[in-house]
Amino acid sequence: MEFLALTLFPELFRPFWEIGIVGRAAEKGIIRGRAVDIRSFAAGRHKVVDDRPYGGGCGMVMQPDPLDKALNEARARLPQALTVLLTPQGKRFSQQMAETLAGAAKDMILVCGRYEGVDQRVIDRHVDLEISIGDYVLTGGEPAAMVVIDAVTRLLPGALGNKASAASDSFSQDLLEHAQYTRPADWQGEAVPEVLLSGHHGQIEKWRRSHALATTLLKRPDLLRGRKLGPEEIRLLENWRIEIERILDAQPVRGPDPSPGGG
Numbered sequence: 362m363e364f365l366a367l368t369l370f371p372e373l374f375r376p377f378w379e380i381g382i383v384g385r386a387a388e389k390g391i392i393r394g395r396a397v398d399i400r401s402f403a404a405g406r407h408k409v410v411d412d413r414p415y416g417g418g419c420g421m422v423m424q425p426d427p428l429d430k431a432l433n434e435a436r437a438r439l440p441q442a443l444t445v446l447l448t449p450q451g452k453r454f455s456q457q458m459a460e461t462l463a464g465a466a467k468d469m470i471l472v473c474g475r476y477e478g479v480d481q482r483v484i485d486r487h488v489d490l491e492i493s494i495g496d497y498v499l500t501g502g503e504p505a506a507m508v509v510i511d512a513v514t515r516l517l518p519g520a521l522g523n524k525a526s527a528a529s530d531s532f533s534q535d536l537l538e539h540a541q542y543t544r545p546a547d548w549q550g551e552a553v554p555e556v557l558l559s560g561h562h563g564q565i566e567k568w569r570r571s572h573a574l575a576t577t578l579l580k581r582p583d584l585l586r587g588r589k590l591g592p593e594e595i596r597l598l599e600n601w602r603i604e605i606e607r608i609l610d611a612q613p614v615r616g617p618d619p620s621p622g623g624g
C-alpha cells in the first residue's frame with residue numbers, strides 16, 4: 362500500500378517513514394511512504410502557493426494551480442489511489458474508518474492543507490474523501506495525515522509483530538483495553554494483579570474482558586450505552602455491580618449525595 366502525502370513541509374515526514382512500526386512496515390515492503398512538496402509545482406521564481414481570499418477576510422488560501430499539478434502527477438503515479446484531504450471539516454476519523462481503509466488496501470494520496478484552507482475548486486475536482494482527526498484546528502494537515510497513515514498501517518497484514526495485538530486494541534471491539542502490567546511483579550510496593558501471574562489462561566482472559574468492561578465504564582461510558590451486550594459481558598458487569606454493592610453495604614451510612622449537584 363502506498364501513501365503519498367502532498368505537503369508544503371515534506372521534511373516533517375522524513376523521520377515518520379523511518380521509525381517504529383511504520384518504519385518497519387516500509388522496510389518489509391508492506392507500505393511505501395512518500396512526501397511530495399506542493400511548492401515544487403508552483404510557477405515563478407518565488408514559488409508562491411497561496412493568495413488572499415476572494416471576498417476579503419484574514420489569512421491566506423492555497424491556490425488551486427500548484428495543488429492541481431501536484432495532484433495530477435500523484436494520480437498518474439497512483440491511478441487507483443483514494444485522494445483524501447485532511448481538514449477539520451472532514452468526516453471524523455475513527456478506528457472503524459482505519460479498518461475500512463486498511464481492508465480496502467487502496468493506495469492513498471493525502472492532501473495536507475495549510476493556511477486558512479484550500480481553493481474549493483481543486484477540492485471538488487480531485488478529492489474523494491475529507492477526513493478530520495477531531496474537533497480542533499491544527500496549523501496544517503500533516504499531523505492528521507500521519508495519524509491516518511499510522512492507524513491504517515498498523516492494521517495491514519504483517520505490520521504488527523503479534524497478530525493478536527490489533528484484534529485486542531482499544532476500540533477494535535468498541536471497548537477500551539484492559540490495564541497492562543510488565544515486570545517487576547512488585548514495583549515500589551505495588552503488586553501486579555495475582556491472576557496475571559497465575560499462568561491460568563482462562564482466568565487471565567476472563568480478568569482481561571472484565572477489566573476492559575470496567576475501564577470502558579469508567580472512562581467512556583458512552584461506548585457501553587450504545588452497545589448491545591453479550592451474555593458474558595452482562596455477567597461480568599453484574600459481578601462489578603455486586604462488588605460495588607458489597608463495598609457500599611459495608612458503609613455505616615448510605616444515601617444520596619447531599620451536596621449540590623450530587624446524586
Ligand code: ADE
Nearest residue numbers: 447448449493494499505
Ligand atoms: N487540519 C487542520 N485541523 C485539522 C483536523 N482537526 N483534522 C484534520 N486536518 C486538519
